[in-house]
Amino acid sequence: MAAAWGRALGRVGLQFLRTRGGIGGPVSSLVPRVPLQGAGGGSGSGFRSRLFWSVPGRRVRGRVFGGAFLLGGGLGLYQTAKFCFHNQLAEQMALQSDTGELRLTLYQYKTCPFCSKVRAFLDYHGLHYDIVEVNPIMRKEIQFSQYRKVPILLADDGETLQLNDSSVISSAIKTYLISKNTNLKQVLSYYPEMKYKDEKGKEVTEYSNKYWVMLGEQEVEDHYPSKESMKEEVKWRRWVDDWLVHLISPNVYRTPTESLASFDYIVREGNFGSFEGFCAKYLGAAAMFVISKRLKNRHELQSDVRQDLYKAVNDWVAAIGKKRPFMGGSRPNLADLAVYGVLRVMEGLQAFDDMMAHTSVQPWYEHMERATKQHQGKHE
Known part of the structure; x- marks a missing residue:
């Protein structure tokens, strides 16, 4: 299951990097709008809007978001490799015990x-x-x-x-x-x-x-x-x-x-x-x-x-x-x-x-x- 999640996140990240429009691309629909409240809440443009517009340049913002997905995919793959390694080690230890x-x-x-x-x-x-x-x-x-x-x-x-x-x-x-x-x-x-x-x-x-x-x-x-x-x-x-x-x-x-x-x-x-x-x-x-x-x-x-x-x-x-x-x-x-x-x-x-x-x-x-x-x- 960890491997599937890692592969999915990686594919999403790569797709986003290929998208010229950054937040205007298909990945933007994956991130919900969450209104922010509190000091400086203003017009309620939401957490997603504030996050992306705080980084200058749409292409840069897109790459940052894609990089985040790639990072998530990498972490997923790392956890998968770690899980498999521990499984193999356990099997070897069991064989040695037997x-x-x-x-x-x-x-x-x-x-x-x-x-x-x-x-x-x-x-x-x-x-x-x-x-x-x-x-x-x-x-x-x-x-x-x-x-x-x-x-x-x-x-x-x-x-x-x-x-x-x-x-x-x-x-x-x-x-x-x-x-x-x-x-x-x-x-x-x-x-x-x-x-x-x-x-x-x-x-x-x-x-x-x-x-x-x-x-x-x-x-x-x-x-x-x-x-x-x-x-x-x-x-x-x-x-x-x-x-x-x-x-x-x-x-x-x-x-x-x-x-x-x-x-x-x-x-x-x-x-x-x-x-x-x-x-x-x-x-x-x-x-x-x-x-x-x-x-x-x-x-x-x-x-x-x-x-x-x-x-x-x-x-x-x-x-x-x-x-x-x-x-x-x-x-x-x-x-x-x-x-x-x-x-x-x-x-x-x-x-x-x-x-x-x-x-x-x-x-x-x-x-x-x-x-x-x-x-x-x-x-x-």
Whole structure:
């Protein structure tokens, strides 16, 4: 509305300046005659008459009046610009408030279970983030990082910081969202990086406290039903990384047909060139079928790896019990989000359909899907 008033006043002013007759032009009719009374009232020629005739020259008087209208139009436009600026500023502040004042960029493979865990966490909490799909062969997208795995999350709350490891990302961002007076750099200091060499001499990177949300006692009371529930969350998050995630590859690459279907999905959703995609689909499918057998032996799985998947999922559902919809009680906790994130990478594949048909996980899974898509954790 302010913009409309400003434009109208400006047009009137310009029209008046173009009028040679000044007060004799069409604008004179817009100003009513108001008789003046009091000392020197005289013949009642009115306020408009006295105002204009006090300025020598009709053209000058016209320009003064037109200038007044232009000034009014300018003020209207100024108020409009000011109004729009404040609106934009409010929208930006609201967006920053919604995202915890974080600007987030996730480097990922879409079909990676660990990356899916992070997306489930970010989506549930309603955090806006940009995605960079990494080419799994060249990995040029993460050349800036000495850490050569995904997911990688770049987070900026005034300083750009790199978060590695899916469990660290969830724990650190959750800590940051709850501890309002702590900046992200301080939060990351709670998860120190440790490097060591395993039995094969390969360098391994680990992080202390990665399954813990680092809170004070009052914050724990505010966000967890009990300290035992927090320990339960840590236990099952660890179980996801140590056990559940290792059941995915042997199940989705269980047979040559399933392996080919899995790589068709991977190539379709991933960042591959045409030739890379062709090679990945057929050579990768054959290779992963063989590797899945090795993984089965390494993790001591049954001959029918589906049975291990069914048992793991049913163990999870049994741990939740019948009295609560989620491990976190009335709302998902980080363990719920981790399990959901890992299982959903199988969607559209035979292993997922079999899991739904032969376990009791479907009600919980559907609740998680709804909670994540609706960003139900946004205002926790």
